[in-house]
Amino acid sequence: MALRIEDYALIGDTETAALVGRDGSVDWLCWPRFDSGACFAALLGSPDHGRWRIGPAAREPQVRRAYRDGTIILETCFETPEGAVMLVDWMPVRNGAPHLVRQVIGQRGRVPMRMELTLRFDYGRDVPWVTQLPDGDEGICAIAGPDMAVLRSPVPLRGEDMRTVAEFEVAEGQSLTFTLAYGPSHLPVPPPLDAEAAAAETEAAWRDWAGKVEEAGPWTEAVRRSAVTLKALTYRPTGGIVAAPTTSLPEWPGNERNWDYRYCWLRDATFTLLALLRTGHVEDARAWRDWLLRTTMGSPSQVQIMYGIAGERRLSEWQVDWLPGFEGSKPVRVGNNAHRQLQLDIYGELMDALHQAHRRGLAITPAAWDLQRSLMDHLEKVWEEPDEGLWEPRDRRRCFTHSKVMAWAALDRAVRGIEAFGLEGPLDRWRALRKTIHAEICDKGYDADRGSFVRSYGSREVDASLLLLPTIGFLPPEDPRIRGTIAAVEQDLLTDGLVRRYRTEHVSDGLSGREGAFLACSFWLVDAYALTGRRAEAVALYERLLALRNDVGLLSEEYDPRGGAMLGNFPQAFSHVALVNAGYTLADTGPEARQLRTGTPAGPDPEAGRAHA
Structure with missing residues (x-):
């Protein structure tokens, strides 16, 4: 069988x-x-x-x-x-x-x-x-x-x-x-292994690492198992973390949504850094931060959305035509042409990750801040352009709302860095641009008739990335536009209680076939529920998601709730990162449960609040 x-x-x-x-x-x-x-x-x-x-x-x-x-x-x-x-x-x-x-x-x-x-x-x-x-x-x-x-x-x-x-x-x-x-x-042929001594050393190393994972209340064991999984997906020589150890496990059996995930995505940067810091593993977080800095150094116009585990930039995609694919799902791909895409959200993810590192005690060197300033200079020139967005469609570029929000977040974290840590930069210019981007998003990325932010400018569709708006700090969780967006996601994207990225039947993304519910997005809904005071629903959904893990505590990228089967590459770092962060959010009854990535207990700081007006 x-x-x-x-x-x-x-x-x-x-x-x-x-x-x-x-x-x-x-x-x-x-x-x-x-x-x-x-x-x-x-x-x-x-x-x-x-x-x-x-x-x-x-x-x-x-x-x-x-x-x-x-x-x-x-x-x-x-x-x-x-x-x-x-x-x-x-x-x-x-x-x-x-x-x-x-x-x-x-x-x-x-x-x-x-x-x-x-x-x-x-x-x-x-x-x-x-x-x-x-x-x-x-x-x-x-x-x-x-x-x-x-x-x-x-x-x-x-x-x-x-x-x-x-x-x-x-x-x-x-x-x-x-x-x-x-x-x-x-x-020469490798010498024989002293298996008994190696077993004792290996078991001790893993248990020592796992034993340092911070408590997460009733969800400690689930969080610890996911943290160990993330450690296993780390490439120790460089600190890079692969999205998954597999390629071409299908997002739906028999279709062409089969991708090579054995690389490192910048979009995962902040979530991963926060997960490592929340578990208490500062050295692993520092290694990941250092990988980010080394990998993105160079011309800001050449920053990619993803890299190889040692920082390789050329990830040319080809098809392994002699493999029939999992359950006949072809093509089997090696490499990933998405590395050539323009995804403006990566500037926000990178700036946010480095800001979180600084805010939590990982020193940012002058050279690192110089790199960040150069990235901001480039973002100022390109933020208005359409892009492929974090879901990486392969048909055409759009003005994705999430991409614009992350451009806003890049400016926001740059401003906060200057205000909080005395870093040098054009504070007034960045504040003004932050306000301009925010106003445009609220005008063009919001549908007043639906009472919700939308997937892209001019669209009436939503996608799951909009659940991140309160987590990022774009608007306070109590804002009616945030609550309306969560309601629209619930209405359009919930399938048997789990969240799809978007409705593939309504979106032309250049690809054929269906896909399952995206597990990281379902954990984002947990965060959104928790931030908006719907704790009982947040806990119920979190427990439901934990029950989807297999018998050894692993999650794939997606899930078919009706067929009861995992889909996509496995195990998926993004799913486990989201599990860890949501677990700590639910376990934390203090300010951290509300600040997450924003750095403020109850939403944006006063200056940013004026920018939201």
């Missing part, structure tokens, strides 16, 4: 990640980085495109699984008529060659097992040349072009139909450890 998206769990080493199915099959792994070619690509094709399965020989065993507390070490328990066995999957803290470790532990009886390794480098295309390891070392070395993988096994192996297989039994109390290592093919 084909696995669903929610049937997978994540393991990783903060440089790459793998997806492990409930059947014990590793169906997705890119080595050595998140954005490298996959050596296991069965997720987007068939077992012949690469996987590593270890499980009982018996069909359809009973399965239960969980992470070890505070870690992403996965324990999968299989119950069969012959007994019970546990499969422990993890990737050690990288110290040399990257490894994937799979430990089989007998718990009851004597269970027949089967291991099947199908290595296919370059997204399932390249069949490697396989040789036995020398000197009596039980295992194989597989090489194709620049890539090498080495399997060390405690049981005899044999070749079968271009795969490496083994059949063995595990008795109660017995433990067998398989290790798979990766390395460049021109280097």
Whole structure:
């Protein structure tokens, strides 16, 4: 039976990640980085495109699984008529060659097992040349072009139909450890791993990190699990955080809304920074802030909406035509041409993120403020232009209301930086432009007949990004225009209680097909409810969203509430960031619950309030 998206769990080493199915099959792994070619690509094709399965020989065993507390070490328990066995999957803290470790532990009886390794480098295309390891070392070395993988096994192996297989039994109390290592093919075979020592080091590191996550009231465990997931999506060498470790999981089965998310989006900047700071992980927040600064340095006119995990700017998109896609959803894409788009909201996101960092104690250097000033100089020239907006349609540019609001937010944070921290800049000019942008949005982005802000100038449609207006501080939550906008989103975009980004049937975005409810947007509605005094509804929706997580606490990008299935790339950082922030918003009974990103207890400060008039 084909696995669903929610049937997978994540393991990783903060440089790459793998997806492990409930059947014990590793169906997705890119080595050595998140954005490298996959050596296991069965997720987007068939077992012949690469996987590593270890499980009982018996069909359809009973399965239960969980992470070890505070870690992403996965324990999968299989119950069969012959007994019970546990499969422990993890990737050690990288110290040399990257490894994937799979430990089989007998718990009851004597269970027949089967291991099947199908290595296919370059997204399932390249069949490697396989040789036995020398000197009596039980295992194989597989090489194709620049890539090498080495399997060390405690049981005899044999070749079968271009795969490496083994059949063995595990008795109660017995433990067998398989290790798979990766390395460049021109280097020596990676040495054996001391799995016991590596396991202790890895578990201690994860638990130490998770143990420092700040309490979030009754939602602490959910927030902590999402925080650990975000840590697993961090590329440790640079501090970048990928949107997801996968590509081309469909927003609706069988359609073309399939994107590569193994990159870092500037639009996520403030949400991610706030989530890290709220969890108490200042060093991780600093690493993310530093990634933002390094990556965006250069000409302000060349700032992109997204970058590679080390700051790469060229993310050319191509299609993997030999992969049929998840549930036949083609095309399978590598790279993302959206990096070429103009999205004016990124200036607001970047300025907001750096302002939040400064406000919460992360020092902004003179060089960083110089960069921010140059970004503002450029924004002053381009803010009136139409753009593609944060949802990245591929047909034409529009004057999206959210984009204009974020241009306002960029000016607002620049003004606040000067006022609060004594930074140098053209204060009067920026105040005046902030007021001008605000007035235009209230004139052209607001539909008085509907009593709501709208998706773009001249439109009567809404989209979920409008839920962010009170969070950003554009207007106070009690403003009737904010309440009217929330009501319009509820009327137009709620599907079985969850929020869609926009109504695809009413929007020409150059793409075909449906999509599910967008989970981050549903968490934004939680925030909007909380900010406008609708706490009971906020708590109920938050609890509903938590119930959508899979059995190990993971969320995808979207969800089909009627079919009860996850959709889109998985696990999705944006969903987990929104979960963390909404959890802290609900748990906080003090001023922070109202200030969020604005920095003021009850909405905009007095000067900004005059700008709103």
